[in-house]
Amino acid sequence: MTHVESAHLVELALRNATPTDADAEALRHVEQCDRCRDELRMLTRVVAAARTAQLVDLPTAPPDRVWQRISRDVSGAPDTPRPPAPAPAPGRRLLLALLALAAATGIAVAHRYLHERAELVRRGVVRQGRETRPSAFWRS
Numbered sequence: 001m002t003h004v005e006s007a008h009l010v011e012l013a014l015r016n017a018t019p020t021d022a023d024a025e026a027l028r029h030v031e032q033c034d035r036c037r038d039e040l041r042m043l044t045r046v047v048a049a050a051r052t053a054q055l056v057d058l059p060t061a062p063p064d065r066v067w068q069r070i071s072r073d074v075s076g077a078p079d080t081p082r083p084p085a086p087a088p089a090p091g092r093r094l095l096l097a098l099l100a101l102a103a104a105t106g107i108a109v110a111h112r113y114l115h116e117r118a119e120l121v122r123r124g125v126v127r128q129g130r131e132t133r134p135s136a137f138w139r140s
């Protein structure tokens with residue numbers, strides 16, 4: 001069984017793009033695979049937390065280009081106007097949520113990589129940190 005790529009699961013959790021045939025195929029796999037379903041559920045929770053956080057929760061406003069990139073990535077909107085400068089509130093939910101999203105994504109990707117690497121080592125495809133048959137990685 002080929003699991004859904006972690007990057008694809010992140011895109012599914014973000015739901016920014018119009019669903020494609022590949023998305024439908026990935027979701028069919030997710031319905032039947034505990035591992036991919038758990039990963040998608042976790043990523044979806046992190047995305048929801050990031051989307052419900054408020055900018056006023058930031059101790060200081062991010063630079064314009066950072067705000068535009070965050071808005072584009074989290075909301076899917078191409079050009080979300082920057083809101084007024086936040087009040088000096090002590091909360092940090094948005095920042096923490098975004099950091100959690102980045103950390104969760106990194107952990108998920110690292111977990112997937114290590115799991116797949118361990119599987120390749122177990123099957124003898126990889127030995128001493130080098131792949132003897134690199135193309136086998138993509139067929140697994």
Ligand SMILES: [Zn+2]
Nearest residue numbers: 003004033036
């Ligand atoms: Zn899977």
